[in-house]
Each structure stands twice: as C-alpha cells, then as structure tokens.
Amino acid sequence: MTKRDPFPSRWTGFWRETVAKSMVVRLAAVLLLAGSVAAEAQPAAREYRIGFVSSSVYIPAHDAFRQGLRELGYVEGKNAVIEMRFAEGRQERLPELIAEVLRLKVDVLVVGSTLGVFAAKKATTTVPIVFAGVFDPVASGIVSSLARPGGNITGAAVGVGGSASAGKWLELLKEAAPGVSHVAVLWNSANPASAQSVREIQAAARTLNVRIDVLDAGNATDLDRALAAIGASSAQGIVVTNDPFFIPNRARLVQFAASKRLPAVYFFKVFADAGGLMSYGGSLEDSYRRATAHVDKILKGAKPADLPIEQSMRVEFVINVRVARALGLTIPRSLLLRADQVIE
DSSP: OOOOOSSOHHHHHHHHHHHHHHHHHHHHHHHHHHHHHHHHHSOOOOOEEEEEEESSOOOHHHHHHHHHHHHTTOOBTTTEEEEEEEOTTOGGGHHHHHHHHHTTOOSEEEEOSHHHHHHHHHHOSSSOEEEEEEEOTTTTTSOSOSSOOOTTEEEEEEEOTTOOHHHHHHHHHHHHSTTOOEEEEEEOTTOHHHHHHHHHHHHHHHHHTOEEEEEEOSSHHHHHHHHHHHHHSOOOEEEEOSOGGGTTTHHHHHHHHHHTTOOEEESSHHHHHTTOSEEEEEOHHHHHHHHHHHHHHHHTTOOGGGSOOEEOOOEEEEEEHHHHHHTTOOOOHHHHHHOSEEEO
C-alpha cells in the first residue's frame, strides 16, 4: 500500500521557498556583519596639519591658498587642519608665531615673506618649509639654487633677480606723471628683498634723471618719521617697495598720498584695490596657489630639497583711474592699454 505524502507538492514548494528566503536573509546578515567589522578595522583617514604664518594680515591671496588645497583634496574639517597665524606687519612677532605653530606638530610649515622664511629656518631644520610671495629667494639668501633649494625649504617666488620690476615702478610713475623729477622711496632696511629693490630703483633713477629720497619705514616709528619727511620735502611722487609691513598699513599709505596729492606706485594689487594709483608686481594669488602643489608633494613623501622653486610668471599691472582723476592726472592711453586691470 502506497504511503500518503503528508506534504503535497504545493506545500513542498512553499517550504523550499521559505527555506531559500531564510538562507538569503541569514547570508545578508552575515555579509553586513562582516562589512561592519571590516569597516571598524579600517584605519581612520589621515588628518594633515598645515602651519601657516603670515607676516601681514589676511588678504585674498590666502583664500587662493586654501582653495588650491581644496582642489588637491585637502578639506578643512575633514582631512586637513590649517593653523593660521598673522604678524600684522610686526616682524618681531614672527619667531613667536612660528614657534607656536611648530609646537602643534605640523606636517609642513608655510610662510609668506622673506623675513618669515629666515625666522622659520632658525626655528627648525626638520619640519618642511614652503614659502609663497617671496621675491628672489636666491639673491635674498634663502636658497642657493632655484633648481635644487636644498635643506628643508622650497616654495613659490613672485620674482627673481634680473626682472628689474623695482625699476619698472619708477618708470611707470614717470610715464603716468611725466613732470615728476623727485620721488620718495619707502623701504625696510631689515628686508634683503627690499634692499635689492632699492638698488634697482637707484639704477632706474639715474637713467630717468630722477632724484630719489630713500626712507627707511619698516616699523611704526620709522613710518611716522618717513611720512613726516615726505610731507616736509619737495617730493612729487612715492614708490612703496616690497615689504609685508606695508600691507596692513596700506590704507594709511594710500590716504597719505591722496592728502598730499602725490602719485604713488605700489608692489601688489591690494594697494590699488585700496585706493592706490598704480601697482605693478607678481601675483600673490598665483604664488600661493603654486605653493599648494609643493605642500601636496611634501605631504605625499617628497623632500623639499628635491622640489625646484616655482616661479610665478603672472605679473599684474593695475591702474586706478578714479584716483588719477582725483590727482588731476590724465593717464596716457598707451599706459591704460598695457594694464591688466583698470579700476574705474
């Protein structure tokens, strides 16, 4: 006698389907658990600490630096911390600020001036140093070679020897105001980059037959004294040379020139933006953006000594015609056509 199947075929299919579903659920749970354990076992993403010490104040070029880092994958609050400090033109604070940042165990130190680089070099021979916004690092004595800087330092320069950009300041001033024959030159005697600029201006002055007064103005006391001397002199124009101290004091310098109705030329675009007549010089934004490439390579294991100095090829010539009109100057069309930017 044939035994009766207690589970008809329709029930057999049901149980098979149920068992199969149960196995799938169990397998998914096992895989999920394994994935969770594997994720917990993965090391956390590396957080890089970047030190940043500026001799001046926060300016748009620093935004370019942060943006450049973001484009290279370094996001603040995610995998990067930027420890920023500003000397606000008080160069004597640089050693203190650099020491403070180094105590935070930064992976790389970024500095934004010639004097800042010298202070950083004294503070450390092991932490990689990247500079930006520095004029002629070889002539200034920062490195011995652009191709192989050596030591723990590299960076991005805004100009190199032989560019004669400082002499160009006097030429542009003379072209904008042809009647100018006596010019006051402000500089910082403690800054090697400024010293080189003064030499170039003196050479240009001999060619242009312009008398110049070179006035040391690298700190608040000297700046007061220099401006008083200009006010009491027969100077017909001003050249402000490249030094970080002048950037946080740009409003005062611009206002002084306006009050004395003196045409003036400056070394970076931030002065023309602040109401200066003209600026001519390398692009700080470009220099800081180029510096981020060095930071990236160093964080990935490269040695500063093996990274050639970057050279910004971008020069910005800006004319503020609104200021020219206030001074009673008519800027030649030939000069306006050469400008990278004309501020109306």
